[in-house]
Amino acid sequence: MKLHAAAILVIFWLGVFTVHTVKGSIGSQPMRKFSCVSLSTQQLNIRNLVSYEKQQVPVNAIMFITRKGIKICVSPDQKWVRSAMEKIDQKRTTKGK
CATH class of the missing domain: 1.20.5 (Single alpha-helices involved in coiled-coils or other helix-helix interfaces)
Known part of the structure; x- marks a missing residue:
């Protein structure tokens, strides 16, 4: 027993x-709660973007987040994407000062 x-x-x-x-x-x-699996081909209005995240898996992408909280994935190879990222970075540094 x-x-x-x-x-x-x-x-x-x-x-x-x-x-x-x-x-x-x-x-x-x-x-991640949200991950890019497909990319938008449309150029976004930079004034509506508040932040971004870089992603490499499952696809290489930049995930932009709009003022309304919408997440849109785009290819990082486009010129306007790099420009938008720089503008968002500039806004971040001026807010921190």
Whole structure:
């Protein structure tokens, strides 16, 4: 009877350890809530953009965020995209002063 109870206890602790290990390894990886999978081809109005994020996976992209919180993904290779990023960076540095 004692051997039976010990076996159940060991199985229980192995189960707890396994769940804790799996949960920790998955939970410790940062995950984006929104990720670019396709890119817009339209040029955006720079005045409506408030920030951006660079992304390389699953596609190389710049994710612009508008005043209304809309996220739009575009190719970083376009000239207007680099210009918009510079303008947003300038706004950030003048706000910090």
